[in-house]
Amino acid sequence: MPAAPSIEVLPSGKALGAEIKGVDLTRLSPDAFERIRQAYHDHLVILIRDQDLSDPELIAFGKRFGELEPPGMSIIGKPYLDDYPDVLVISNLKSGDGTPLGNLGDGEAIWHTDMSYRETPVSAAILHAWEIPPRGGDTSFANQYRAYDTLPHDLHAKIEGRLMVHDETYNSAGQMRKGFEEVADPREAPGARHPVVRTHPVTGRKCLYLGRRRNGCILGLCLEDSEATLDRLWAHASQPSFAWTHRWREGDVLVWDNRCVLHRRDGFDPASRRMMHRVQIKGERPA
Ligand code: OGA
Ligand code: MN
Numbered sequence: 001m002p003a004a005p006s007i008e009v010l011p012s013g014k015a016l017g018a019e020i021k022g023v024d025l026t027r028l029s030p031d032a033f034e035r036i037r038q039a040y041h042d043h044l045v046i047l048i049r050d051q052d053l054s055d056p057e058l059i060a061f062g063k064r065f066g067e068l069e070p071p072g073m074s075i076i077g078k079p080y081l082d083d084y085p086d087v088l089v090i091s092n093l094k095s096g097d098g099t100p101l102g103n104l105g106d107g108e109a110i111w112h113t114d115m116s117y118r119e120t121p122v123s124a125a126i127l128h129a130w131e132i133p134p135r136g137g138d139t140s141f142a143n144q145y146r147a148y149d150t151l152p153h154d155l156h157a158k159i160e161g162r163l164m165v166h167d168e169t170y171n172s173a174g175q176m177r178k179g180f181e182e183v184a185d186p187r188e189a190p191g192a193r194h195p196v197v198r199t200h201p202v203t204g205r206k207c208l209y210l211g212r213r214r215n216g217c218i219l220g221l222c223l224e225d226s227e228a229t230l231d232r233l234w235a236h237a238s239q240p241s242f243a244w245t246h247r248w249r250e251g252d253v254l255v256w257d258n259r260c261v262l263h264r265r266d267g268f269d270p271a272s273r274r275m276m277h278r279v280q281i282k283g284e285r286p287a
Contacts, residue, residue, distance in 0.1 A: 004032040009039045014244035016143040016261060018043035025051050025061045025253060033064050040065075040124075041203055045141045045244070045256040052251060053128055055084045055277060062086075062126050062279035065255070069122050069282040072115055075103055075171075077178055090127065091275040092268075102275060109172040109265040111142070111238050114258050114280065116211035117168035117191030122258050123283035129252045131275040136268030139254070140245040141261045144207040147237040148197060151208075155236070158229055159196040159218065166191045167215035172264075174214075186217035186226075193219065196233075198286040200260055207260040208237050209286055237262060259283065 008021040018039055023032055025048060040046050053061065062068050071088035074080055076099060080089040091102025115121045127139075168191035169180040176182075183189045196218060198209040210216065213234050218226040246254060256263060258280075268274060 004029060004035045007032060007035045009035070009043070011043060012244045015146050015242045016044040016141055017047065017244040017246070018045075019047045019049065021049075023048060025053060026057045028061075028064070037065070040255055040257060044143060044145075044261050045246075045254060047246065048253045048255075049249060050251045051128065051253045053253070055081065055087050058126070058128050058277055058279055059084065059086055061253075062281060065124055065126075066281040069280050071278070071280065072118075073178060075100055075175060075178075086279055088278045088280070089275065090278055091131075091273075092270065093273060093275060103171070104173045104265070105175075106137075106268055106270045106274070107173050108267040110174070110212065110214075111234070111262045111264040112172040112212040113209065113262055116166040116194065116209070116286075119192050120285050121192075121194075121283050122280040124255060124281040125258055125278060126253065126255045126280070127276045127278045129248050129250055129276050131273045132248045132250050133268045133272035133274050135272075136266050137274050138245050138247050138266045139263060140243050140265075141256060141263045142238050142243040144209065144237060144242075144260045144262060145200075145205050146242045147208045148206050151236065155229070155232060158221070159233070162196050162221075163193045163219045164196045164209075164211065165189050165193055165215070165217040165219065166211040170212075170214055172212060183215045185223075186215045187219070187223065189215045189217065194286040198259065200257075201284055201287075203260075205260075208233065209259070210234065210237055210262065238264075259286070 089102035167189035
């Protein structure tokens with residue numbers, strides 16, 4: 001009999017993503033967590049619906065994957081939740097005086113990988129949906145093992161073994177981070193340099209690791225060639241056949257492997273409310 005027999009893993013039918021049914025994330029046996037971890041490595045993004053999690057319960061679930069990484073700087077320059085600095089709020093809501101209560105606002109967040117501008121980007125992120133707009137704000141993911149495995153030969157030859165610049169200046173919503181200025185030459189953008197192709201430390205599989213398009217740059221190619229190559233790489237990596245889109249419901253928990261997936265978010269009506277709480281897991285230097 002399989003361990004934790006009440007748990008079901010239902011693949012999305014797309015290139016990645018699976019829903020896990022029959023679990024309460026506040027009371028997981030070691031066997032149940034092992035099923036969840038295996039599904040996460042098999043499907044890259046996992047969805048668990050109808051979860052009523054307090055912040056300490058979200059933090060405790062996150063810690064089962066590994067040590068938590070404190071969030072990057074919020075756009076207000078301090079943690080959103082004084083009692084839980086490990087939790088990042090993702091929201092368009094504002095307090096009475098107009099101070100944002102969360103990151104990313106209501107606009108589109110373009111295709112990206114979280115915090116790849118760091119030397120050791122986070123390995124996984126966990127989002128828990130508290131409030132969801134009636135329309136819009138869907139989140140899409142794209143499988144970067146698949147993107148690597150299907151790369152045209154000439155593109156592969158161009159990038160294998162090369163490093164890329166991961167600019168820190170802008171977030172995925174196009175907002176400039178505090179303390180940064182406009183980048184004149186992407187080769188000199190502030191942020192980490194990582195291999196364009198990385199090997200996943202757990203699965204041992206290779207995947208594309210592109211970060212985000214803006215101010216991206218492949219070192220060792222001339223700027224013009226780097227731009228043209230990146231345009232082709234991004235068109236390939238973000239194609240619909242590698243992707244799965246999640247339409248949120250309140251109580252949803254999503255866990256994604258930030259090493260081998262890209263994600264993006266649709267914009268939504270600024271007059272509607274969206275609020276998520278998020279924790280993230282420490283990662284390793286991409287290699
Ligand atoms: C993030 C992010 C997507 C969303 O938290 O890193 O990109 O659906 N959020 O809000
Ligand atoms: Mn993100």
